[in-house]
Structure formats: C-alpha cells, structure tokens
Amino acid sequence: MAANPQSNPKSKFSVFSLVRNALSYHQNWEQQWRSPDPKPAYDVIIVGGGGHGLATAYYLAKECGITNVAVLEKSWIGGGNTGRNTTIVRSNYLWDESAAIYNHSVNLWETLSQELNYNVMFSPRGLLHLAHNVHDMQEIQRRGNSNYMNGVDAEFLTPAQCKQMVPFMNLNCRYPVMGGVLQRRGGTARHDAVAWGYARAADALGVDIIQNCEVTGFRIENGVVQGCETTRGYIGAKKVGVVVAGHSNVVADMAGFRLPIESTPLQAFVSEPMKPVIDCVVMSNTVHAYVSQSDKGELVIGGSGDPYVSYSQRGCFNQIEHVVGPIVELYPIFSRCRMMRQWGGTTDVTLDRSPVISKTPVENMFFNVGWGTGGFKAPPGSGHVFAHSIARGEMHDIAAPFSIDRHYSGALIDEAAAAAVAH
Numbered sequence: 247m248a249a250n251p252q253s254n255p256k257s258k259f260s261v262f263s264l265v266r267n268a269l270s271y272h273q274n275w276e277q278q279w280r281s282p283d284p285k286p287a288y289d290v291i292i293v294g295g296g297g298h299g300l301a302t303a304y305y306l307a308k309e310c311g312i313t314n315v316a317v318l319e320k321s322w323i324g325g326g327n328t329g330r331n332t333t334i335v336r337s338n339y340l341w342d343e344s345a346a347i348y349n350h351s352v353n354l355w356e357t358l359s360q361e362l363n364y365n366v367m368f369s370p371r372g373l374l375h376l377a378h379n380v381h382d383m384q385e386i387q388r389r390g391n392s393n394y395m396n397g398v399d400a401e402f403l404t405p406a407q408c409k410q411m412v413p414f415m416n417l418n419c420r421y422p423v424m425g426g427v428l429q430r431r432g433g434t435a436r437h438d439a440v441a442w443g444y445a446r447a448a449d450a451l452g453v454d455i456i457q458n459c460e461v462t463g464f465r466i467e468n469g470v471v472q473g474c475e476t477t478r479g480y481i482g483a484k485k486v487g488v489v490v491a492g493h494s495n496v497v498a499d500m501a502g503f504r505l506p507i508e509s510t511p512l513q514a515f516v517s518e519p520m521k522p523v524i525d526c527v528v529m530s531n532t533v534h535a536y537v538s539q540s541d542k543g544e545l546v547i548g549g550s551g552d553p554y555v556s557y558s559q560r561g562c563f564n565q566i567e568h569v570v571g572p573i574v575e576l577y578p579i580f581s582r583c584r585m586m587r588q589w590g591g592t593t594d595v596t597l598d599r600s601p602v603i604s605k606t607p608v609e610n611m612f613f614n615v616g617w618g619t620g621g622f623k624a625p626p627g628s629g630h631v632f633a634h635s636i637a638r639g640e641m642h643d644i645a646a647p648f649s650i651d652r653h654y655s656g657a658l659i660d661e662a663a664a665a666a667v668a669h
C-alpha cells in the first residue's frame with residue numbers, strides 16, 4: 247500500500263523502546279496523537295471519540311483505504327462511557343445476531359494489543375453468571391445451549407464448582423446459588439487503553455482526532471448530509487458516522503429524526519485496593535450485582551441501571567445500598583472493605599437491549615448507538631463492521647440485523663435477559 251502523505255508514523259512500543267527511553271529519563275517519548283485544526287472538509291466525519299468512534303476511524307483507514315477522516319469529540323477522547331465502564335468483555339448473548347457481532351469482537355480483542363501495538367490489557371479471566379432461582383437456571387440453560395450452537399463457549403457449573411472458582415462465595419445466602427454458566431473467553435480489558443490505542447493507531451494512518459469540538463448541527467441538502475456545524479466552525483463531509491453513546495437522540499434531533507432510545511444513568515463503584523482475591527468476573531442478574539478485581543487490586547462493582555431517564559453522570563446512595571447489600575451477602579469477606587469511588591454514565595437503552603447500527607433517513611449519515619449498558623465489549627467488532635458499512639454505503643452482513651427498522655418491523659433482537667444486570 248502506498249504511504250499516505252498525511253500519515254504520522256509512530257515508533258513501535260517494545261522492550262527496546264522502553265529501555266531506550268529509560269536511558270533518556272523518559273523525556274523523549276513522542277506525542278501519541280496530533281491535535282490538528284479541522285480541515286474544511288473530509289471524506290468521512292465520525293462524531294464521537296469513544297471506543298466505537300475511534301475504532302471505526304481506525305478500520306476506515308486501515309481496511310477501507312479511507313484516510314481523509316476526522317473524529318470530532320466534544321470533550322476529550324474516552325471521556326464518555328468508554329472511560330466510565332466496568333470493563334467486562336463477553337459474547338454469551340442469546341440470539342444468533344448478537345453472537346455474530348459480540349463474538350466477532352471477542353475474536354478481535356484477543357489480538358488487539360498486537361494489532362494496535364498498544365497494550366489494551368485484555369484479560370480473558372473467565373466470566374461467571376450465577377443462577378439464584380429456577381427462572382435464572384432456565385435462562386442460563388437456554389442461553390448456554392444457544393451459545394453452544396453459535397460456537398460461543400459456555401460451561402454449566404454446579405454450586406460446588408462455582409465455589410471452587412470463588413472459594414469465599416456464600417452459596418446459602420438469601421438467594422442461594424443454584425448453579426452458573428461460565429464463559430472462559432470472557433473477562434476484562436483496560437478501558438482508557440482501548441480509546442488511546444485506537445486513537446494512536448488511527449492517527450498514525452492519517453486520521454485527524456479533534457477534541458473539544460462539539461457537533462451542534464448538520465447541513466443537509468435535499469435529504470443528503472453535506473457536513474457538520476461545530477463549535478470550531480463548519481466542516482464538510484461526504485459521509486457522517488454518528489457514535490455518541492448517551493446523546494444519541496440529542497444528535498438525531500439535530501438531523502431531524504428520532505430514535506427508539508431512552509437515556510438512563512448507570513453507576514459503578516470501586517473499593518480500596520487489596521491483595522488479589524477474585525480472579526474472574528462474577529455476575530448475578532437476579533440480585534443486581536457483579537464484581538471483579540482490577541489489576542490495581544480494587545474491587546470493581548456494579549449493578550443495574552437507574553430506573554429513570556436522565557443525563558446525570560453522578561452516583562447516589564440508594565444505588566450503593568441496592569448493590570452492596572447482595573455483594574456482602576454473597577461474599578461476606580467484603581463487608582469490611584471500604585468503597586473508594588462512585589460514578590455514573592449515561593447509557594442509551596433500546597427496547598430490546600440491542601444496538602442500532604444503521605442507515606438513517608438522511609442519505610450518507612449512519613448511526614451506531616444504543617449499546618446501552620453493554621457496549622464496552624464491542625468496539626473492535628462494532629467499529630470494524632461500521633467502517634465497512636460506511637465505506638460501502640451498505641450495511642455489513644453482521645450489522646444489517648441491527649437496523650433502526652427492526653423497531654417498526656418487529657424483528658427485535660431481545661437481549662433483555664442476557665443483558666439484565668447490564669453488560
């Protein structure tokens with residue numbers, strides 16, 4: 247492939263570059279990505295500099311040969327939900343369409359650090375869903391079997407096997423542990439690193455990443471998008487991809503249509519750091535609580551979304567009580583652990599808890615939104631298929647079922663049970 251004149255080659259991260267830079271007291275590391283002024287026009291503008299937007303820009307440049315691309319981010323990249331989530335990665339959803347997109351992502355996660363030459367700290371440590379009642383058992387059995395059929399790994403565990411994985415688990419708590427389903431390929435990754443890794447790699451291929459640049463409107467002529475009005479002036483574009491979790495309807499409104507999406511807060515907490523105690527991710531849908539341990543030693547804890555529409559990005563006490571209660575029942579040793587931080591993010595939730603990856607009523611404008619409480623696991627796969635859809639002007643086979651139209655045709659992809667306690 248011919249070198250792109252706009253590209254910004256980076257030196258490779260390796261043990262040798264680490265040693266070389268250590269010798270100069272780490273004063274000479276190059277800038278990870280440029281901060282260019284916007285050009286008057288681009289082939290493609292991506293609105294939203296989260297994991298999905300940056301991944302889309304990267305795959306446009308890397309695989310579709312479109313390097314005249316800008317990512318417009320209203321604040322700083324990764325400052326939205328990408329930097330606020332609890333980092334769970336898995337692909338054990340119920341339906342075939344979900345298996346296709348989430349497993350495509352997990353496959354890409356496995357080699358992402360090498361692909362980007364950036365350590366995204368993907369840690370497939372295993373993800374265990376606990377069942378606490380008959381309904382849960384039926385749900386995990388149905389989903390686990392469907393996972394088998396779709397080539398997604400799933401193992402059913404007895405209560406004793408669950409306890410083997412987490413020895414201090416209290417099996418006989420108020421909602422006793424009746425079994426579990428384990429996805430060994432599931433786990434966690436480092437959230438900021440995903441944004442930074444994709445940004446660095448996209449920038450190296452010539453993509454302009456423009457922070458502090460809010461899109462405030464669109465110029466649309468005869469139903470075709472011409473460009474974006476922004477806080478840094480008008481920027482023309484042949485095509486626009488919108489990837490603005492938490493603000494999907496705000497931005498859709500600017501283009502003159504509405505999406506079947508509601509925005510609700512989702513909160514999470516971390517504890518003080520402690521020695522390694524739990525080496526997998528454990529989720530309990532019925533009691534609305536899940537936990538894992540970060541590489542720093544903090545317990546990362548979350549639950550279900552707040553049950554009201556809001557753009558607030560804050561935590562609140564009743565949610566702590568709601569989530570910490572079952573955590574302490576299930577894992578009594580955590581009762582003396584202190585919480586350190588709590589925060590919230592705005593999640594865009596669809597009727598069927600599946601994303602919207604779609605053409606829109608405006609020609610050459612595409613949306614990739616509605617990932618709700620569970621989109622951190624998806625940027626590699628979502629960015630990949632969205633980039634190909636934008637480049638071709640036709641939705642990629644994996645993306646096609648996630649069109650907005652499903653909300654009108656009734657062809658919903660109902661993942662409410664698989665996504666119940668978020669993620």
Ligand SMILES: Cc1cc2nc3c(=O)[nH]c(=O)nc-3n(C[C@H](O)[C@H](O)[C@H](O)COP(=O)(O)OP(=O)(O)OC[C@H]3O[C@@H](n4cnc5c(N)ncnc54)[C@H](O)[C@@H]3O)c2cc1C
Nearest residue numbers: 294296297298320326327328331332334461591621622623
């Ligand atoms: C507390 C919490 C825990 C979660 N835990 C998990 C988990 O464990 N696993 C999982 O898979 N998912 C999880 N999620 C969901 C996941 O974080 C999101 O689905 C995912 O990060 C969305 O990524 P994104 O790139 O689409 O959005 P974002 O990272 O939110 O990026 C969108 C960007 O668009 C920008 N933007 C908005 N409007 C404009 C505008 N007008 N102009 C320019 N830019 C604009 C925003 O500033 C933002 O940076 C969690 C979410 C939260 C809040």
